[in-house]
Amino acid sequence: MKRKTTHLKGIVFNAILLIILLFTYSCSENVEEVYIQEEFGEVPEEIKAKLEKAGFDTSEGLRTFRDGYIVETDIFLTEEKIDALILSEGDGPTSEHYRTNNLVEGCRTIQVFMDPDFGDFMQDAFDEALGRYNALGLRLTFARTLNENNSDIAFDAFFERSRLLGFSDGFPVGGDPAENIALNTFHYNDAAARPDAATTIAHEIGHAIGFRHTDFMNRVFSCGANETVVNEGAGNDGANHINGTPVGPEAGSWMLACSNNTNRPFTNNDRIALNDTYGGLTITGNTLVCTGNNTFTLNDVPAGSVVTWQATPGNLLVQSTGNGVTAVLSANSSSVSSSGTLTYTVTLNGETCNISTNIWIGRPASPSSLFGPSLVSYGALVNYRGGIAQGATSYKWYLPYPYNPNASVVVDPSRWGIISGGNSRYMTAIAGPNNGLVQVMGVNACGTGGAKIMNVTVTTSGGGGGIMP
Ligand SMILES: [Zn+2]
Incomplete structure:
Protein backbone atom coordinates (compact mmCIF):
# COMPACT_ATOMS: atom_id res chain seq x y z
CA MET A 1 0.00 0.00 0.00
CA LYS A 2 2.70 2.41 0.83
CA ARG A 3 4.28 2.16 -2.62
CA LYS A 4 1.17 3.56 -4.23
CA THR A 5 1.69 6.92 -2.54
CA THR A 6 5.40 7.11 -3.13
CA HIS A 7 5.20 9.47 -6.10
CA LEU A 8 3.20 12.14 -4.34
CA LYS A 9 5.19 11.85 -1.16
CA GLY A 10 8.34 12.02 -3.22
CA ILE A 11 7.42 15.44 -4.54
CA VAL A 12 6.71 16.71 -1.05
CA PHE A 13 9.91 15.18 0.19
CA ASN A 14 11.95 16.78 -2.58
CA ALA A 15 10.46 20.19 -1.88
CA ILE A 16 11.40 19.88 1.76
CA LEU A 17 14.86 18.70 0.85
CA LEU A 18 15.38 21.69 -1.43
CA ILE A 19 14.42 24.11 1.32
CA ILE A 20 16.77 22.40 3.72
CA LEU A 21 19.58 22.50 1.21
CA LEU A 22 19.14 26.20 0.55
CA PHE A 23 19.00 26.91 4.24
CA THR A 24 22.05 24.85 4.96
CA TYR A 25 23.77 26.59 2.13
CA SER A 26 23.65 29.91 3.88
CA CYS A 27 25.36 28.43 6.89
CA SER A 28 28.19 26.61 5.19
CA GLU A 29 29.93 27.04 1.90
CA ASN A 30 30.99 23.45 1.67
CA VAL A 31 27.75 21.53 1.51
CA GLU A 32 27.19 21.95 -2.24
CA GLU A 33 30.48 20.62 -3.44
CA VAL A 34 28.96 17.63 -5.21
CA TYR A 35 26.12 19.75 -6.57
CA ILE A 36 28.63 21.95 -8.39
CA GLN A 37 30.62 19.13 -9.84
CA GLU A 38 27.51 17.54 -11.28
CA GLU A 39 26.11 20.71 -12.70
CA PHE A 40 28.90 21.98 -14.88
CA GLY A 41 30.82 20.58 -17.81
CA GLU A 42 34.18 18.92 -17.64
CA VAL A 43 37.19 21.15 -18.14
CA PRO A 44 39.30 19.81 -21.03
CA GLU A 45 42.55 18.14 -20.04
CA GLU A 46 44.39 20.55 -22.32
CA ILE A 47 43.10 23.50 -20.29
CA LYS A 48 43.94 21.77 -17.03
CA ALA A 49 47.47 21.28 -18.25
CA LYS A 50 47.77 24.94 -19.18
CA LEU A 51 46.41 26.02 -15.81
CA GLU A 52 48.87 23.82 -13.98
CA LYS A 53 51.65 25.26 -16.08
CA ALA A 54 50.48 28.75 -15.06
CA GLY A 55 50.67 27.66 -11.43
CA PHE A 56 47.04 26.96 -10.60
CA ASP A 57 45.63 24.02 -8.77
CA THR A 58 43.08 22.17 -10.86
CA SER A 59 41.96 19.41 -8.53
CA GLU A 60 39.24 21.47 -6.86
CA GLY A 61 37.30 24.69 -7.40
CA LEU A 62 37.68 24.36 -11.18
CA ARG A 63 34.71 24.53 -13.52
CA THR A 64 33.59 25.88 -16.87
CA PHE A 65 32.00 29.31 -16.81
CA ARG A 66 30.81 31.43 -19.75
CA ASP A 67 33.64 31.53 -22.28
CA GLY A 68 36.29 30.45 -19.79
CA TYR A 69 36.91 28.77 -16.47
CA ILE A 70 36.57 29.44 -12.77
CA VAL A 71 39.88 28.49 -11.21
CA GLU A 72 40.69 28.01 -7.53
CA THR A 73 37.10 28.77 -6.57
CA ASP A 74 36.82 32.40 -7.63
CA ILE A 75 39.28 33.38 -10.34
CA PHE A 76 37.83 33.61 -13.83
CA LEU A 77 40.22 33.01 -16.73
CA THR A 78 39.68 32.70 -20.45
CA GLU A 79 42.05 30.51 -22.42
CA GLU A 80 43.78 33.62 -23.81
CA LYS A 81 44.38 34.91 -20.31
CA ILE A 82 45.73 31.56 -19.19
CA ASP A 83 48.14 31.66 -22.12
CA ALA A 84 49.21 35.19 -21.17
CA LEU A 85 49.82 34.12 -17.57
CA ILE A 86 52.00 31.26 -18.72
CA LEU A 87 54.11 33.77 -20.64
CA SER A 88 54.33 36.21 -17.73
CA GLU A 89 57.49 36.31 -15.76
CA GLY A 90 58.04 34.64 -12.45
CA ASP A 91 58.56 31.34 -10.84
CA GLY A 92 55.41 30.60 -8.95
CA PRO A 93 52.32 32.28 -7.48
CA THR A 94 51.11 32.43 -3.89
CA SER A 95 48.17 34.07 -2.01
CA GLU A 96 47.02 36.94 0.28
CA HIS A 97 50.03 37.32 2.35
CA TYR A 98 51.24 36.12 -0.96
CA ARG A 99 51.08 38.22 -4.06
CA THR A 100 51.54 37.54 -7.70
CA ASN A 101 54.30 38.99 -9.80
CA ASN A 102 51.65 41.08 -11.50
CA LEU A 103 50.89 44.21 -9.50
CA VAL A 104 49.20 47.52 -10.20
CA GLU A 105 51.78 50.16 -10.98
CA GLY A 106 52.04 53.73 -9.85
CA CYS A 107 50.33 55.88 -7.32
CA ARG A 108 46.80 56.32 -8.56
CA THR A 109 43.08 56.38 -7.99
CA ILE A 110 41.32 53.18 -9.02
CA GLN A 111 37.81 53.94 -10.27
CA VAL A 112 35.47 51.17 -9.17
CA PHE A 113 31.98 50.61 -10.54
CA MET A 114 29.24 48.81 -8.62
CA ASP A 115 26.32 47.48 -10.67
CA PRO A 116 23.14 49.43 -9.74
CA ASP A 117 21.33 46.08 -9.87
CA PHE A 118 22.66 45.53 -6.38
CA GLY A 119 20.45 47.03 -3.69
CA ASP A 120 21.20 49.31 -0.78
CA PHE A 121 22.73 46.65 1.44
CA MET A 122 25.23 45.63 -1.19
CA GLN A 123 25.97 49.24 -2.18
CA ASP A 124 26.77 49.96 1.47
CA ALA A 125 28.97 46.88 1.64
CA PHE A 126 30.75 48.14 -1.47
CA ASP A 127 31.50 51.49 0.18
CA GLU A 128 32.64 49.66 3.30
CA ALA A 129 35.06 47.53 1.27
CA LEU A 130 36.55 50.53 -0.54
CA GLY A 131 36.80 52.33 2.80
CA ARG A 132 38.82 49.50 4.30
CA TYR A 133 41.44 49.90 1.59
CA ASN A 134 41.41 53.70 1.69
CA ALA A 135 41.85 53.75 5.47
CA LEU A 136 45.30 52.23 4.96
CA GLY A 137 46.67 55.19 3.03
CA LEU A 138 47.99 53.02 0.23
CA ARG A 139 49.37 54.36 -3.02
CA LEU A 140 46.17 53.03 -4.56
CA THR A 141 43.04 54.98 -3.68
CA PHE A 142 39.69 53.40 -4.48
CA ALA A 143 36.86 55.65 -5.63
CA ARG A 144 33.32 54.80 -6.68
CA THR A 145 32.38 55.70 -10.23
CA LEU A 146 28.88 55.56 -11.67
CA ASN A 147 30.23 55.16 -15.20
CA GLU A 148 31.19 51.58 -15.94
CA ASN A 149 32.93 52.61 -19.17
CA ASN A 150 35.39 54.76 -17.22
CA SER A 151 36.00 52.23 -14.47
CA ASP A 152 39.24 50.42 -13.74
CA ILE A 153 37.38 47.66 -11.91
CA ALA A 154 33.71 46.88 -12.45
CA PHE A 155 31.49 44.79 -10.17
CA ASP A 156 28.67 43.24 -12.15
CA ALA A 157 25.76 41.19 -10.92
CA PHE A 158 25.01 37.70 -12.17
CA PHE A 159 22.63 35.03 -10.95
CA GLU A 160 23.50 31.39 -10.67
CA ARG A 161 22.24 28.73 -8.31
CA SER A 162 25.62 27.49 -7.25
CA ARG A 163 28.23 27.68 -4.58
CA LEU A 164 30.05 30.36 -6.53
CA LEU A 165 29.97 33.58 -4.53
CA GLY A 166 31.79 35.72 -7.04
CA PHE A 167 34.96 35.93 -9.05
CA SER A 168 37.65 38.20 -10.34
CA ASP A 169 39.06 37.88 -13.81
CA GLY A 170 42.48 37.03 -12.58
CA PHE A 171 45.33 39.27 -11.62
CA PRO A 172 46.68 42.62 -12.82
CA VAL A 173 47.87 42.84 -16.41
CA GLY A 174 50.25 45.47 -17.75
CA GLY A 175 50.27 47.37 -14.47
CA ASP A 176 46.49 47.73 -14.40
CA PRO A 177 44.08 45.89 -12.12
CA ALA A 178 42.00 43.03 -13.43
CA GLU A 179 38.96 44.76 -14.86
CA ASN A 180 35.97 42.59 -14.14
CA ILE A 181 34.56 41.23 -10.93
CA ALA A 182 31.19 39.54 -10.67
CA LEU A 183 29.11 38.71 -7.63
CA ASN A 184 26.38 36.10 -7.57
CA THR A 185 23.08 37.71 -6.58
CA PHE A 186 21.90 34.25 -5.57
CA HIS A 187 24.01 34.90 -2.48
CA TYR A 188 24.54 38.63 -2.45
CA ASN A 189 21.28 40.50 -2.29
CA ASP A 190 19.58 42.83 0.14
CA ALA A 191 17.29 40.12 1.48
CA ALA A 192 20.18 37.80 2.27
CA ALA A 193 22.21 40.65 3.80
CA ARG A 194 25.19 38.35 4.15
CA PRO A 195 27.64 39.36 6.88
CA ASP A 196 30.57 38.62 4.58
CA ALA A 197 29.42 40.99 1.80
CA ALA A 198 32.07 43.68 2.37
CA THR A 199 34.72 41.04 2.95
CA THR A 200 33.91 39.25 -0.31
CA ILE A 201 34.02 42.54 -2.23
CA ALA A 202 37.39 43.37 -0.64
CA HIS A 203 38.56 39.81 -1.39
CA GLU A 204 37.77 40.04 -5.10
CA ILE A 205 39.44 43.46 -5.29
CA GLY A 206 42.39 41.76 -3.59
CA HIS A 207 42.70 39.33 -6.52
CA ALA A 208 42.27 42.17 -9.02
CA ILE A 209 45.29 43.95 -7.54
CA GLY A 210 47.42 40.82 -7.33
CA PHE A 211 46.81 39.00 -4.05
CA ARG A 212 46.42 35.27 -3.88
CA HIS A 213 44.66 33.18 -1.27
CA THR A 214 46.22 33.42 2.17
CA ASP A 215 45.79 29.71 2.61
CA PHE A 216 46.80 28.79 -0.93
CA MET A 217 49.11 26.20 0.52
CA ASN A 218 46.35 24.51 2.44
CA ARG A 219 42.79 25.34 1.54
CA VAL A 220 41.48 22.93 4.17
CA PHE A 221 42.22 25.82 6.51
CA SER A 222 39.26 27.85 5.32
CA CYS A 223 37.34 25.49 3.07
CA GLY A 224 37.02 22.66 5.58
CA ALA A 225 38.01 19.04 5.70
CA ASN A 226 35.93 18.22 2.63
CA GLU A 227 38.24 20.30 0.52
CA THR A 228 40.49 17.96 -1.37
CA VAL A 229 42.91 20.62 -2.47
CA VAL A 230 45.87 20.71 -0.19
CA ASN A 231 48.01 23.18 -2.07
CA GLU A 232 47.04 25.49 -4.90
CA GLY A 233 50.63 25.59 -6.01
CA ALA A 234 52.71 28.52 -7.09
CA GLY A 235 53.41 28.31 -10.80
CA ASN A 236 54.50 31.06 -13.12
CA ASP A 237 52.27 33.76 -11.70
CA GLY A 238 54.39 34.16 -8.60
CA ALA A 239 53.53 33.17 -5.06
CA ASN A 240 55.75 35.60 -3.31
CA HIS A 241 55.60 35.52 0.44
CA ILE A 242 55.30 39.00 1.92
CA ASN A 243 57.86 39.91 4.55
CA GLY A 244 56.49 40.15 8.06
CA THR A 245 53.42 38.00 7.45
CA PRO A 246 52.91 34.39 8.49
CA VAL A 247 54.03 31.77 5.99
CA GLY A 248 51.10 29.61 7.03
CA PRO A 249 47.40 30.44 6.78
CA GLU A 250 45.90 33.01 9.11
CA ALA A 251 42.45 32.87 10.63
CA GLY A 252 40.33 35.86 9.66
CA SER A 253 42.41 36.99 6.72
CA TRP A 254 40.42 38.65 3.95
CA MET A 255 42.12 36.46 1.34
CA LEU A 256 41.18 33.02 2.67
CA ALA A 257 40.04 30.80 -0.20
CA CYS A 258 36.61 30.08 1.29
CA SER A 259 34.26 32.37 3.13
CA ASN A 260 32.64 31.27 6.39
CA ASN A 261 30.10 34.05 5.90
CA THR A 262 31.46 36.24 8.64
CA ASN A 263 32.66 39.81 8.41
CA ARG A 264 36.44 39.82 8.27
CA PRO A 265 38.02 43.28 8.28
CA PHE A 266 41.74 43.37 7.58
CA THR A 267 43.82 41.59 10.20
CA ASN A 268 47.13 43.07 11.32
CA ASN A 269 48.92 40.75 8.92
CA ASP A 270 46.57 41.72 6.12
CA ARG A 271 47.53 45.33 6.74
CA ILE A 272 51.22 44.42 6.71
CA ALA A 273 50.73 42.60 3.42
CA LEU A 274 48.85 45.52 1.85
CA ASN A 275 51.29 48.11 3.14
CA ASP A 276 54.27 46.09 2.01
CA THR A 277 52.79 45.70 -1.46
CA TYR A 278 51.03 49.01 -1.96
CA GLY A 279 52.32 51.12 0.90
CA GLY A 280 51.73 54.78 0.34
CA LEU A 281 54.52 57.11 -0.59
CA THR A 282 55.66 58.80 2.61
CA ILE A 283 56.95 62.30 3.26
CA THR A 284 59.70 62.67 5.84
CA GLY A 285 60.95 65.94 7.30
CA ASN A 286 60.34 68.23 10.26
CA THR A 287 56.85 69.62 9.76
CA LEU A 288 57.76 72.80 11.67
CA VAL A 289 59.23 75.29 9.18
CA CYS A 290 61.25 78.19 10.65
CA THR A 291 63.56 80.65 8.90
CA GLY A 292 66.34 78.07 8.46
CA ASN A 293 66.34 75.55 5.61
CA ASN A 294 64.10 72.57 6.33
CA THR A 295 64.45 69.58 3.99
CA PHE A 296 61.56 67.25 3.13
CA THR A 297 61.85 64.03 1.16
CA LEU A 298 59.22 61.98 -0.68
CA ASN A 299 60.08 58.29 -0.22
CA ASP A 300 59.28 55.09 -2.11
CA VAL A 301 58.63 56.81 -5.41
CA PRO A 302 58.28 54.27 -8.24
CA ALA A 303 61.08 54.34 -10.79
CA GLY A 304 60.29 56.51 -13.78
CA SER A 305 57.98 58.86 -11.88
CA VAL A 306 57.97 62.60 -12.50
CA VAL A 307 57.73 64.45 -9.19
CA THR A 308 56.90 68.09 -8.49
CA TRP A 309 56.04 69.83 -5.22
CA GLN A 310 54.15 72.86 -4.03
CA ALA A 311 53.90 74.39 -0.54
CA THR A 312 51.25 76.80 0.75
CA PRO A 313 50.84 79.58 1.74
CA GLY A 314 53.52 80.49 -0.76
CA ASN A 315 53.79 84.14 0.35
CA LEU A 316 55.21 83.06 3.74
CA LEU A 317 57.93 80.88 2.23
CA VAL A 318 61.23 81.67 0.53
CA GLN A 319 60.48 79.05 -2.14
CA SER A 320 57.13 77.34 -2.56
CA THR A 321 57.42 75.17 -5.68
CA GLY A 322 60.00 72.84 -7.14
CA ASN A 323 60.80 69.56 -8.88
CA GLY A 324 62.00 66.25 -7.50
CA VAL A 325 61.56 64.35 -4.29
CA THR A 326 63.48 66.88 -2.16
CA ALA A 327 61.77 70.08 -1.04
CA VAL A 328 63.63 72.71 1.00
CA LEU A 329 61.28 75.06 2.84
CA SER A 330 62.10 78.17 4.82
CA ALA A 331 59.86 80.81 6.41
CA ASN A 332 60.51 84.21 4.85
CA SER A 333 60.35 86.00 8.23
CA SER A 334 60.74 85.18 11.92
CA SER A 335 57.39 86.80 12.62
CA VAL A 336 55.17 84.57 10.45
CA SER A 337 52.71 82.14 12.00
CA SER A 338 50.50 79.92 9.84
CA SER A 339 49.42 76.41 9.06
CA GLY A 340 50.34 75.18 5.61
CA THR A 341 50.66 72.15 3.36
CA LEU A 342 53.37 70.53 1.33
CA THR A 343 52.00 68.57 -1.62
CA TYR A 344 53.96 66.32 -3.95
CA THR A 345 52.50 65.42 -7.32
CA VAL A 346 53.70 62.12 -8.76
CA THR A 347 53.08 61.22 -12.40
CA LEU A 348 53.79 57.78 -13.82
CA ASN A 349 52.45 56.30 -17.04
CA GLY A 350 49.92 59.10 -17.38
CA GLU A 351 48.48 58.51 -13.90
CA THR A 352 48.85 61.30 -11.37
CA CYS A 353 48.42 61.36 -7.63
CA ASN A 354 49.07 63.81 -4.82
CA ILE A 355 50.63 63.15 -1.44
CA SER A 356 50.37 65.90 1.16
CA THR A 357 51.56 66.64 4.65
CA ASN A 358 50.47 69.41 6.97
CA ILE A 359 53.20 71.82 8.01
CA TRP A 360 53.40 74.72 10.45
CA ILE A 361 55.27 77.83 9.35
CA GLY A 362 56.83 80.02 12.06
CA ARG A 363 55.79 80.77 15.60
CA PRO A 364 52.64 79.31 17.17
CA ALA A 365 49.28 81.00 16.85
CA SER A 366 47.77 82.62 19.94
CA PRO A 367 45.98 80.21 22.28
CA SER A 368 42.30 79.95 21.47
CA SER A 369 41.14 80.79 25.00
ZN1 LIG B 1 39.60 34.23 -3.89
Missing part, protein backbone atom coordinates in the same frame (compact mmCIF):
# COMPACT_ATOMS: atom_id res chain seq x y z
CA LEU A 370 42.13 81.43 28.60
CA PHE A 371 39.98 80.22 31.46
CA GLY A 372 40.38 80.94 35.20
CA PRO A 373 39.33 83.49 37.84
CA SER A 374 39.66 87.19 37.07
CA LEU A 375 38.96 88.08 40.73
CA VAL A 376 41.27 86.25 43.16
CA SER A 377 42.02 86.31 46.88
CA TYR A 378 45.49 87.35 47.95
CA GLY A 379 47.61 84.28 48.76
CA ALA A 380 45.16 81.82 47.13
CA LEU A 381 46.17 79.01 44.78
CA VAL A 382 44.41 79.59 41.47
CA ASN A 383 44.17 77.42 38.34
CA TYR A 384 44.31 78.77 34.80
CA ARG A 385 43.81 76.84 31.59
CA GLY A 386 44.93 77.99 28.16
CA GLY A 387 43.29 76.83 24.93
CA ILE A 388 45.32 75.08 22.26
CA ALA A 389 47.80 77.26 20.39
CA GLN A 390 48.23 75.86 16.87
CA GLY A 391 51.83 75.04 16.09
CA ALA A 392 52.86 75.00 19.76
CA THR A 393 55.00 72.26 21.26
CA SER A 394 54.83 73.77 24.79
CA TYR A 395 53.42 76.81 26.60
CA LYS A 396 54.66 79.81 28.55
CA TRP A 397 52.87 81.90 31.23
CA TYR A 398 53.29 85.48 32.45
CA LEU A 399 51.68 86.58 35.74
CA PRO A 400 51.00 90.06 37.24
CA TYR A 401 54.42 91.69 37.52
CA PRO A 402 56.64 91.11 39.42
CA TYR A 403 56.26 87.34 39.71
CA ASN A 404 58.34 84.29 40.57
CA PRO A 405 58.45 81.66 37.75
CA ASN A 406 59.25 78.84 40.22
CA ALA A 407 57.38 79.60 43.40
CA SER A 408 56.45 77.55 46.47
CA VAL A 409 53.26 77.71 48.48
CA VAL A 410 53.78 80.25 51.29
CA VAL A 411 51.53 82.38 53.49
CA ASP A 412 51.28 86.04 52.46
CA PRO A 413 53.55 85.82 49.36
CA SER A 414 55.39 88.99 48.43
CA ARG A 415 54.61 88.47 44.72
CA TRP A 416 52.71 86.21 42.30
CA GLY A 417 54.34 82.86 41.50
CA ILE A 418 53.94 79.81 39.26
CA ILE A 419 53.48 76.72 41.45
CA SER A 420 53.15 74.11 38.67
CA GLY A 421 52.35 73.69 34.97
CA GLY A 422 54.36 76.64 33.73
CA ASN A 423 55.16 74.78 30.47
CA SER A 424 51.70 73.36 29.85
CA ARG A 425 48.21 74.62 29.17
CA TYR A 426 47.23 73.91 32.79
CA MET A 427 48.97 76.24 35.27
CA THR A 428 48.53 76.69 39.03
CA ALA A 429 49.62 80.06 40.50
CA ILE A 430 49.79 81.57 43.93
CA ALA A 431 48.22 85.04 43.95
CA GLY A 432 50.44 87.92 45.02
CA PRO A 433 49.23 91.30 46.37
CA ASN A 434 49.07 93.18 43.08
CA ASN A 435 46.60 93.31 40.20
CA GLY A 436 47.80 92.69 36.65
CA LEU A 437 47.72 90.39 33.61
CA VAL A 438 47.73 86.62 33.38
CA GLN A 439 49.03 85.63 29.93
CA VAL A 440 49.54 82.32 28.13
CA MET A 441 51.53 81.80 24.92
CA GLY A 442 52.41 78.89 22.69
CA VAL A 443 56.08 78.05 22.16
CA ASN A 444 57.85 76.11 19.41
CA ALA A 445 61.33 75.92 17.96
CA CYS A 446 60.64 79.02 15.84
CA GLY A 447 59.80 81.16 18.87
CA THR A 448 56.98 82.28 21.15
CA GLY A 449 53.58 83.08 19.70
CA GLY A 450 51.04 85.74 20.57
CA ALA A 451 49.47 85.80 24.05
CA LYS A 452 45.96 85.26 25.32
CA ILE A 453 45.49 87.77 28.13
CA MET A 454 43.23 88.15 31.19
CA ASN A 455 43.01 91.16 33.56
CA VAL A 456 43.14 89.92 37.17
CA THR A 457 42.12 91.82 40.31
CA VAL A 458 43.33 90.76 43.77
CA THR A 459 41.08 91.09 46.82
CA THR A 460 42.60 91.21 50.29
CA SER A 461 39.57 89.76 52.11
CA GLY A 462 40.27 86.11 51.50
CA GLY A 463 43.67 85.31 52.88
CA GLY A 464 45.86 82.45 51.67
CA GLY A 465 45.28 78.80 51.29
CA GLY A 466 42.27 77.62 49.35
CA ILE A 467 42.17 76.73 45.68
CA MET A 468 39.65 78.59 43.59
CA PRO A 469 38.23 76.62 40.68
